[in-house]
Amino acid sequence: MIVTMRRRSFLTVTGLLAAAALTGCGGAEGNAGTLAFRNPLRVPPLLDPAPGPDGVRRFALELRRGRTEFLPGKPAATWGVNGDYLGPTLRARRGDRVAVAVTNTLGEPTTLHWHGMRLPAKMDGGPHQTIQPGATWRPEWTVEQPAATTWYHPHPHGLTARHVYRGLAGMFLLDDDHDTALPRTYGVDDVPLIIQDKKIAADGSLDEDFGGTFGMLGDQVLVNGTYDPHLRVTTTRVRFRVLNASNAHVFHLGFADDRAYHVVATDAGLVDRPVPVRRIRVSPGERFEIVVGFRPGERVVLKGFGGDDEIDSGDYDILELRAATRLTPSAGLPGTLTDLAPPAAGGRVRTFRLGGSNVNHQNMDMTRVDEVVPAGAHEVWELDNVTFDHNFHIHEARFRVLDVDGRPPEEYQRGPKDTVFVPGHALVRVAVEFGRYVDPATPYMYHCHILRHEDNGMMGQYVIVEPGTEDSVPRSAPTTGHGHGH
Ligand code: C2O
Ligand code: CU
Ligand code: CU
Numbered sequence: 001m002i003v004t005m006r007r008r009s010f011l012t013v014t015g016l017l018a019a020a021a022l023t024g025c026g027g028a029e030g031n032a033g034t035l036a037f038r039n040p041l042r043v044p045p046l047l048d049p050a051p052g053p054d055g056v057r058r059f060a061l062e063l064r065r066g067r068t069e070f071l072p073g074k075p076a077a078t079w080g081v082n083g084d085y086l087g088p089t090l091r092a093r094r095g096d097r098v099a100v101a102v103t104n105t106l107g108e109p110t111t112l113h114w115h116g117m118r119l120p121a122k123m124d125g126g127p128h129q130t131i132q133p134g135a136t137w138r139p140e141w142t143v144e145q146p147a148a149t150t151w152y153h154p155h156p157h158g159l160t161a162r163h164v165y166r167g168l169a170g171m172f173l174l175d176d177d178h179d180t181a182l183p184r185t186y187g188v189d190d191v192p193l194i195i196q197d198k199k200i201a202a203d204g205s206l207d208e209d210f211g212g213t214f215g216m217l218g219d220q221v222l223v224n225g226t227y228d229p230h231l232r233v234t235t236t237r238v239r240f241r242v243l244n245a246s247n248a249h250v251f252h253l254g255f256a257d258d259r260a261y262h263v264v265a266t267d268a269g270l271v272d273r274p275v276p277v278r279r280i281r282v283s284p285g286e287r288f289e290i291v292v293g294f295r296p297g298e299r300v301v302l303k304g305f306g307g308d309d310e311i312d313s314g315d316y317d318i319l320e321l322r323a324a325t326r327l328t329p330s331a332g333l334p335g336t337l338t339d340l341a342p343p344a345a346g347g348r349v350r351t352f353r354l355g356g357s358n359v360n361h362q363n364m365d366m367t368r369v370d371e372v373v374p375a376g377a378h379e380v381w382e383l384d385n386v387t388f389d390h391n392f393h394i395h396e397a398r399f400r401v402l403d404v405d406g407r408p409p410e411e412y413q414r415g416p417k418d419t420v421f422v423p424g425h426a427l428v429r430v431a432v433e434f435g436r437y438v439d440p441a442t443p444y445m446y447h448c449h450i451l452r453h454e455d456n457g458m459m460g461q462y463v464i465v466e467p468g469t470e471d472s473v474p475r476s477a478p479t480t481g482h483g484h485g486h
Helices: 012-023 160-165 451-455
Strands: 056-070 074-081 088-095 096-105 113-115 140-141 148-153 171-174 190-198 218-223 229-235 237-242 251-255 261-266 269-277 280-283 287-293 301-305 315-328 348-353 371-374 378-385 390-394 399-404 419-423 429-432 443-446 459-466
Touching: 148 160, 148 190, 148 237, 148 287, 160 451, 171 190, 171 237, 218 315, 229 237, 237 280, 280 287, 348 390, 378 390, 378 419, 390 429, 419 429
Parallel strands: 056 096, 088 171, 190 237, 229 315, 348 378, 371 459
Antiparallel strands: 056 074, 096 140, 113 148, 148 171, 190 218, 237 287, 251 280, 251 301, 261 269, 261 287, 301 315, 378 429, 390 419, 390 443, 399 429, 443 459
16 A cells, blocks of 8 residues: 555544555555566557648547556456557647547547646636537647647546546647757657556456545556556666656655656746756646666666655655666756746735635536636735645646745746645645636636545636726636537
């Protein structure tokens, strides 16, 4: 079992988690933290289509049911995108026009949200853009943001935990002229690491246990859907795009030999200059791009380490890196990665009280618009957590963490972000830069990315409007009529 609890003051939570721990160890091959690294890491296929004659890059995604052998010979019922589990990696460049055809053959409604992508609300794939069974949804937008590791996953209200856990998630990489100095050969020295914890039953099936304070807390960790994985390394430096696509667990990542590595990007793009680290904390929905150096012939294990959060995953192995005896030399890390200004703090302050599974004492209501934001606004959002661990994600925004309980964040947490960990009983302030796609009738979401909390209603809706029209905007949102394209 990989749940650890350090903060003794949270007696109720501790009790609930202890109960979950007792019943949660059903996996016949529970790794108890140690792996043998038997299986080559799966790398999601890359979709990098050439633009059509109209200049548009077109992607086709099918959300479908499948079967996956996490444990050899014991297939599990899973969901996937163009495959049995997880989905392909999409790639585009700043300035590209992209169009996606998303076909739902799951047999039940869902949505597909572009987490971290800057786009109009109707294209966002949140709970209002339902894709009915058998339907195809066709969002289209222009990539106008800096290089970043974004990702996609379903967002149907109340069902996100299930749909993501069953396997619907993938990456959407955005390149620009700033990240060309970093390793960028997909699958060779630019490798996605989609980290997810699971409960795998003795018969190989996925155990869907979404109860408890934090919902699903698994005792097995998969990378890119691979159980017990290793990766062969062939270059002296590798850029890993780390995504925590778990329902709830927080990971503190580092290496068994405690080597230093560099953070080169956070959720919303490159950091100013590479930040040396040994451990990084990654909460659900967050991304970090890291660059790791390797010596010929060595083997080193990427691990999760116990931290002092309530929903830490504890100590266990994640992935073994096996360096070839001869490595292709990589270019040196650039001293400066970007000269883009970080999000600036604006004058308006909004406060969000994070309760057990509510925001400002209210549960998500699809028909209620909670906040109205003028296009292009810079604001300070105060996330005042009065309960246990949460995190917070804002759609169509880029933010910078100003402070955590009055103290500046660790240096590697200072880059541009869209999701932030909010420890229990902490106050986190972020400087938010909002988008410019005006649509008073279609809301964007902000929410806790612990999926049980989100499903339980720890989510609010905001619209972006023409500056000066804030007071004339209706505070109700239509719940149907969006995105049912066929
Ligand atoms: Cu990753 Cu609103 O979601
Ligand atoms: Cu999002
Ligand atoms: Cu939460």
